[in-house]
Amino acid sequence: MAGIATGAEVLAERSVWSAAETLPTVLDDLMLTIEHVPRAEEGDEVAFAGVWVGQLRRIGAAKLNYWGLSSLVESAVLLISELVTNALKHGKGSEIRFRLILGTDRGTDLVVVEVDDGSPGRPEVRNADADEESGRGMLLVAATAHRWGVSEDETTTWCTLTSPAVARRAR
Template sequence: IPVPSGPVGATCLYVVYDPVAQQCVMASAGHPPPAVVGPDGTVEYVELSPGPPLGVGGWPFETTERDLAPGSVLALYTDGLIERGEGDIDEGMRDLADRLVRAEVLERPLRQARHDIVSDLPPGRLSDDVTLLLARTRVVPPDATATWQLEADPALVGRARHLVLEQLSRWELDELAFTTELVASELVTNAIRYAGGPVRLRLIRTDVLTCEVSDPSNTQPRMRRARTSEEGGRGLYLVAQLSHRWGSRYTREGKTVWSEQSLPLTDRLR
């Protein structure tokens, strides 16, 4: 197997959409920009400042923030979709924009529209693989979120638990009260102990219940198994055990650690 003599890298486009703030944050590592189909049917490409492909360069990547109206469609794709050996990249991007319009992505299920966008591409003339991902933006209504700012005071962890229990009672999610109280308590405690303040605690109720804790530190949490002789070190392990999913993401001000729990069946059927 021949070994490449030069540097080897991979392009990447990383996108995070916040349905509460209706804001999309994205960064590119040498990858083509996403296309946005607005609610009025217009198609435009987000202007990014791409960094080098992953594995090639070593400097930070620049993020771009973009507000997206509810019902917009975001199209992410590999360069094989716009580089097909016939014309330049600009022509390929114009062709993709036309395909998005003809596929009526605003009115139709995205699974059907996606198929129509790529179905007539000539396989024999493709110079690279083709991948297309479509996502429709939605908005979480204000009454489905609750946000609190807390100072970096360990005495406020008890208040955080109280706030969570009150909010879950308003949402009639008492079945999740114990686990969410514990998750919020552990995440707020870790943020105060290791990152300082202020700390933002946020609950989001959609098809899942999300508990988020944001702090000003960019140090990512690390889960470990505490020894039997240790008094601490079990917080993130408990969060992972009580959550359907959990993780952490960087923000402009620091980081956010989040935890998701499935809603009770009776609540999902409402």
């Protein structure tokens, strides 16, 4: 996994404004690394993924609620679920890095969700057939996120949510 950018650098890169004169203000920058060990059986992999997806959803929701961004919780939880599940299911790296950055810039609150699975490859937005049990994750991400994309080395999939900035007390 490549060098880690600061939260302000990531927010500026993923921001709705392409050329910011100043870096956005970082409210919170959380990064967690999950050891990614292939499981012997499919059921083990599903159970392992479910545990991590559930924990990261709860952490993400708690962070957003703490910063007064409860209006974004439902969307963020969906995005976290889809990106982490894809990384656990399709990633070939030995670890998965989850990052949640909350910031504010020019009167807009920004939330960036990043998942780096260490293996190159662009996720595809596709229309799954009605009888398929999977294959809709990136379609949901594309429909829910303000923006989404993949890092230049194709190991990190990211998405953003935005909201008008809320008044908050110093934390």
